[in-house]
Amino acid sequence: MHYPRFAARFAVLVSELRGKQVTVIGHQRPDADCIGSQVAVCRVLRTNGVDAVCVNPDKVPRRIKFLVGDTPFFMRDEIAPQGRLAVFTDCADHGRAGDKVREMYPAPIACFDHHISNQGFARFDFVDTASSATAEVLTGLFLDADLEIDRVTAQALYTGIMTDTGQFRFASTSERVFRLCAELVARGADPALAGAELYERESFGKLKLLQHFLGSLKMECGGRVCIGVLPQGIFDSIGASVEDTEGLVDYARSIEGVEIGVLIEERTGTIKASLRGMQSVYRMDTIAAQFGGGGHANAAGLNWPGSLAEFYPRLIAALTQRLNEVDAALQ
Amino acid sequence: MHYPRFAARFAVLVSELRGKQVTVIGHQRPDADCIGSQVAVCRVLRTNGVDAVCVNPDKVPRRIKFLVGDTPFFMRDEIAPQGRLAVFTDCADHGRAGDKVREMYPAPIACFDHHISNQGFARFDFVDTASSATAEVLTGLFLDADLEIDRVTAQALYTGIMTDTGQFRFASTSERVFRLCAELVARGADPALAGAELYERESFGKLKLLQHFLGSLKMECGGRVCIGVLPQGIFDSIGASVEDTEGLVDYARSIEGVEIGVLIEERTGTIKASLRGMQSVYRMDTIAAQFGGGGHANAAGLNWPGSLAEFYPRLIAALTQRLNEVDAALQ
Missing domain, CATH: 3.90.1640.10 (inorganic pyrophosphatase (n-terminal core))
Structure with missing residues (x-):
């Protein structure tokens, strides 16, 4: 059984x-x-x-x-x-x-x-x-x-x-x-x-979206977090669809030394984000919950009313705190 | 057993x-x-x-x-x-x-x-x-x-x-x-x-190289061939190494409708190219052989003395001819 x-x-x-x-x-x-x-x-x-x-x-x-x-x-x-x-x-x-x-x-x-x-x-x-x-x-x-x-x-x-x-x-x-x-x-x-x-049936738009996502990648929290941003309007401008975002966040997470990968999509008055952790101890679900989202310990998502300028520093603060908590617990 | x-x-x-x-x-x-x-x-x-x-x-x-x-x-x-x-x-x-x-x-x-x-x-x-x-x-x-x-x-x-x-x-x-x-x-x-x-131990340089490769992708032969080019000097300018090209050509091949994916690296006085076919009938090895290279039916490579401006149209001509031959044989 x-x-x-x-x-x-x-x-x-x-x-x-x-x-x-x-x-x-x-x-x-x-x-x-x-x-x-x-x-x-x-x-x-x-x-x-x-x-x-x-x-x-x-x-x-x-x-x-x-x-x-x-x-x-x-x-x-x-x-x-x-x-x-x-x-x-x-x-x-x-x-x-x-x-x-x-x-x-x-x-x-x-x-x-x-x-x-x-x-x-x-x-x-x-x-x-x-x-x-x-x-x-x-x-x-x-x-x-x-x-x-x-x-x-x-x-x-x-x-x-x-x-x-x-x-x-x-x-x-x-x-x-x-x-x-x-x-x-x-x-x-x-x-x-x-x-x-x-x-093996990627659309040209999906690869263009990946290109833009890779170009936007930034290392944060001393290289332990990698964040990529898809700006508003990107889907129309390159002929991609929202479903083409699937899997993008894994590229952020795949970099050596990165513990948490993040994809942020900027929408009209809203932020959508996907969080991926390398280990469940980072509890992406409870990070997402701080912004009204949810998911799994290693993979979570959220939709948050606000601008990228408001969201980004709050997310960094939440992730920094979590990394510190985990570091302290592991000591 | x-x-x-x-x-x-x-x-x-x-x-x-x-x-x-x-x-x-x-x-x-x-x-x-x-x-x-x-x-x-x-x-x-x-x-x-x-x-x-x-x-x-x-x-x-x-x-x-x-x-x-x-x-x-x-x-x-x-x-x-x-x-x-x-x-x-x-x-x-x-x-x-x-x-x-x-x-x-x-x-x-x-x-x-x-x-x-x-x-x-x-x-x-x-x-x-x-x-x-x-x-x-x-x-x-x-x-x-x-x-x-x-x-x-x-x-x-x-x-x-x-x-x-x-x-x-x-x-x-x-x-x-x-x-x-x-x-x-x-x-x-x-x-x-x-x-x-x-x-999941990619270098940042590898993802930057992927970004540039994706940005260079062009559809040829009516969308049946997709070619990406890494220009001379790209490795130094973005902190990538030649080993970081591994797997790039698969992105060109993975696009829906594409039968043949190509990665071209521009080097001093030389062209290096990797060819990937979706089906063995396209015989990448014999295409590569036309430029002094070799390999398998689905995956082949070549080094060719000359410039990108000389190589590109010759490659397109060789691939066009091959696609036509295969089409004719399948009719």
Whole structure:
């Protein structure tokens, strides 16, 4: 058993959903773990007698469309919520799919997630914060329950794990991750396909965005923090889209000696930032929380109302304090 | 059993080597699969009563030194070959460790490898060309033989597999790869450490070089070719070194629709170029040969005496002709 504490509850959920109409909901600006988990939950429920469809507040990004196959995906307003039970995947809280979705589905029946900040918000919560990906939790649950995983589901789950482990490089890459991936490959997941679709179909705009991001990199806190800024208007001026920011922050973090990498996007009256730590002790989630954000210990994000000139020194102050605290604790 | 056809032969080899002096040899310009395999073979032999040391014609690169631990490594001429049996790892043929090593060890007792061109050159050959890495073959052999794999060995084998599968992205990434990695993690391999040492110790200069390369990218041949140019003097002006060009050309190739990526370095009176094709049918080796270079079907390089102004149109002409030939052949 991969997740023994979830097994009985999961069996109850599946039997409660049988014959019902279910909406499988992903978060705003969905990534591969979100879409992959939606694909997997929807398909497994459908083969188990549930009338499930996926619903998203934002479009499935171009690069991860290959995961969808013939799984029914709809935009938020294309499906009336009446009479439908809501299952949230990869959402750390009820609001991660947006306020409108929260209002449309006020009482979620289930939630599958791995985010450390997830306090549970559904009748059946399956939240394992030690897991690398929601797709990892789902793979384990399906195998434990001996449910069929078809080729499309296997590919979707594999891709969710691959991306959320940073190509098997994050600290969450456990023995279980590899065991589950072996099971997914045995069921038809194609690692080379996932790699090619995710990492070898870059847009010219994305590389231009990377160029600008690299040009903006600044070392802070004695070289322990590296920050890059995407100024307002950059997306239009170089023909990139907001989804092209994915992965940029990892370049800031990849520099020798850097403990924390930061990507800041300047928007109209708002700052969006992504924080990546080399070690969980730096707790990016609680740094982000100081600015109304959240996430994981190693990877967190925030949206903050204000200007770059206001935000930047506050962030440096928060990071400096954290580095000092960690240094003191390690002494 | 992971490699049933090797098991009996491997047991005979280990018993023949017991009590003997053995030199474990890696190839020129060693990569992580080479060093990792040497570390593993040497350590496993040593815990099984063999007096084994590793010998290399070239130094262990900075980035993979962390694999060595307390494994005895020597340069080629530091160890006299007399009375020593030679085991070659990750060498496609007897000459891959250089002519001098071949002369010093004319009759290898064993060879562990996965290269498709390996015809066998030792008394005991363990060559599996369907395996992603020599480290994969070794992991399977050790597990099949129920030999102890210590933490350093596990880390070395894991890192060999991680790098030789292109971070689990090449077509050789099989179910067995993931099963074996799970076993290695269970024995102490740390995927995050391997990732950090190999991919998260970039220099600031390398990222600045990447920035300049991305800024220079041009689409040619109707978007099927993407070319980036590093102008003369760039290395000094941004504090990068020539080794920092490693991997840059893959960015040109990674753009959607691009079939051929090219990196051109302008040097005094000379052009250096790296060519990468998405498919072997484009035969980068024969394009490079037109300019005095060579290589593989998917990856080739050249040094050409002349200026960028002379080289660029000639290269475009050669690539255009090749694309046309391939198009015609595919019709």
